[in-house]
Amino acid sequence: GAGVSQSPSNKVTEKGKDVELRCDPISGHTALYWYRQRLGQGLEFLIYFQGNSAPDKSGLPSDRFSAERTGESVSTLTIQRTQQEDSAVYLCASSLVMAGNYGYTFGSGTRLTVV
Amino acid sequence: KQEVTQIPAALSVPEGENLVLNCSFTDSAIYNLQWFRQDPGKGLTSLLLIQSSQREQTSGRLNASLDKSSGRSTLYIAASQPGDSATYLCAVSSNDYKLSFGAGTTVTVRA
Numbered sequence: 001g002a003g004v005s006q007s008p009s010n011k012v013t014e015k016g017k018d019v020e021l022r023c024d025p026i027s028g029h030t031a032l033y034w035y036r037q038r039l040g041q042g043l044e045f046l047i048y049f050q051g052n053s054a055p056d057k058s059g060l061p062s063d064r065f066s067a068e069r070t071g072e073s074v075s076t077l078t079i080q081r082t083q084q085e086d087s088a089v090y091l092c093a094s095s096l097v098m099a100g101n102y103g104y105t106f107g108s109g110t111r112l113t114v115v
Numbered sequence: 116k117q118e119v120t121q122i123p124a125a126l127s128v129p130e131g132e133n134l135v136l137n138c139s140f141t142d143s144a145i146y147n148l149q150w151f152r153q154d155p156g157k158g159l160t161s162l163l164l165i166q167s168s169q170r171e172q173t174s175g176r177l178n179a180s181l182d183k184s185s186g187r188s189t190l191y192i193a194a195s196q197p198g199d200s201a202t203y204l205c206a207v208s209s210n211d212y213k214l215s216f217g218a219g220t221t222v223t224v225r226a
Contacts, residue, residue, distance in 0.1 A: 042204075042216045042217060042218040043206075045213050045215075048212065093159075093214075104161070104214065105161065106151070106159040106160075106161070107158055108158035109157070
């Protein structure tokens with residue numbers, strides 16, 4: 001597609017349930033990022049994938065969070081045993097080989113509400 | 116650790132007035148700086164990307180400057196319109212390619 005696609009756009013889940021969020025990057029973009037934005041706050045880096053290299057997971061807040069990406073395609077962010085503090089908008093971005101030269105394109109996000 | 120600060124946090128102006136949004140960052144070793152727009156409940160739209168070797172970028176009514184040595188960028192929006200009302204985010208890409216974001220400036224343009 002022409003842009004970064006995220007699904008679902010909205011997700012309401014009960015506390016303790018697992019959720020899976022999906023990101024389809026722009027075709028050919030080797031780098032993919034996940035960010036979290038809590039209500040009224042700035043964006044927090046979660047995880048970074050670059051081609052087939054080991055991902056940078058340094059931003060994942062706990063071991064309940066994990067993400068996968070196969071090659072340069074779709075990525076999924078999984079949150080296990082969701083907590084109310086996980087409620088946020090989860091944003092995915094992708095870029096060409098070196099983001100320093102090309103910048104980033106963001107998806108419209110998944111709004112997660114844990115009740 | 117890169118720290119990005121945006122001032123002011125909120126701004127309200129009458130239609131037609133020029134807007135000046137400020138962004139400062141603590142580590143001058145950056146690859147680029149990007150300005151984004153975020154509308155309520157939506158994702159981010161990229162406005163301007165300034166490479167570390169550049170001093171400014173322009174797109175229509177938008178102009179962004181970069182002074183890497185002093186760790187500052189300014190976004191100018193000329194002749195503001197009600198449709199410019201949004202939150203504007205400044206983000207810096209540092210050596211490790213992560214984006215460090217400011218908290219944003221929320222702009223309201225009054226008709």
